[in-house]
Amino acid sequence: MDEALRVLESQLNAIEDALDACTTQDQRNQLRPSYIQAQLNYQRAVNKIFQANDPQITQLVTQMKQAQTSLQKLTQQLADFAKIVSAVSTAVRIGTELASMAM
């Protein structure tokens, strides 16, 4: 694919060189259909490379979103863990105070 793209790019450059070398507008106009076809060939080859990876992009985005959600959940759960112990600690303190008041 890499080589094919190189060849198409070279073809495009060669026609552009020919366009630069033209001395009359008529000569340029004669080259226009070939130039457009060369542009299309090149750009379609580029898009083909990209589109071949479209399924992989969709899969990667899904995997990333899942992993991100999972990581955020884990981080939050660990943080909540400390909050729960703090809450228990406060409850014990209040319990102790209540017990001492009752005595």
Add this chain to the structure above:
Amino acid sequence: MTLTGPIVATRLSIQVPQGLSRARRGTRAPLLARSLSAKHVRVAVFLLVFGLLTACKTSQEATNAATQLTNTSQQLSAYYTDLSNQVADTITLNEMHSQLMFQTAMDSSVRTELDTTQKELAKRVALAKSLAKLATAYAGLANSKAATDISTAAAGLATECKSIAPLPGGNAIPDVVSQASQSLVEYIRQKKLRKSSESISQIVSGMQSMFASEMPAYKSLNRRRVEIAQRVANEFLQKDVVELSPALAPALKPFNLAAKLQPNQMTAEMRAMAKVDIQRTGETQIDEFAEKTSSLSAALKAASDQVKLVAKKKH
């Protein structure tokens, strides 16, 4: 193992208050005193500290991997945004070129294909941004202060429990509870980090292989943009519609001088000089972009390897 808040909390609450509640009842105090002799406490503290130090190493590696992943994802996002902008420039340049060469607008089917290229690059910009978000979430877990927080909270709990009735085992109890909690949370965090690192490493590796397979297209798009710009610039130069003063600046600026060019004053030498400048600057831009592309591919590979290292880390 699926970690859920309540389950973890329950496990910890079993570990901590169980022994303490025995002490509160008083009747089992001698048993606890035997089990928490000074020697045992020292051994327990040593093991917990050792466990924490091992965990800290993994944690540091995970933090490093998260930092590397964040940097790489930012570079990748900037790279794709730049490439997308280059294709936008290519569209404009093709319009100019078509007008200069054929006195007509660019062919609509060529324009459609260029638009498709831009859409494909937009998908990759979004992909890179997703990777950046993932890197942030990964850094969040790697840099989580949960272990320190739980240690403080558990120490507080142990102190509160201790105040209910004096515990045999002395002042070391809150420390042991604090460190045990810290070790437990750190252990869970490390385990989850390793598991997450496995899947993240696969994701980054997938992105790297995609990037590597598309590298020739990225470099080619950049070359096309530079080459068409060079042709348009040369055409403008030929038509004598270019201001050459900036090109003369390197020779004049050191002496606080400025060019005084009059219309239709461009000589053949000046035109040739400008052409050489256009050619050389274009070549430099192409080389720099190719280098940037290769180093980004290497950075993706390195980030993937670093995350993989955390996944493979064993205590």
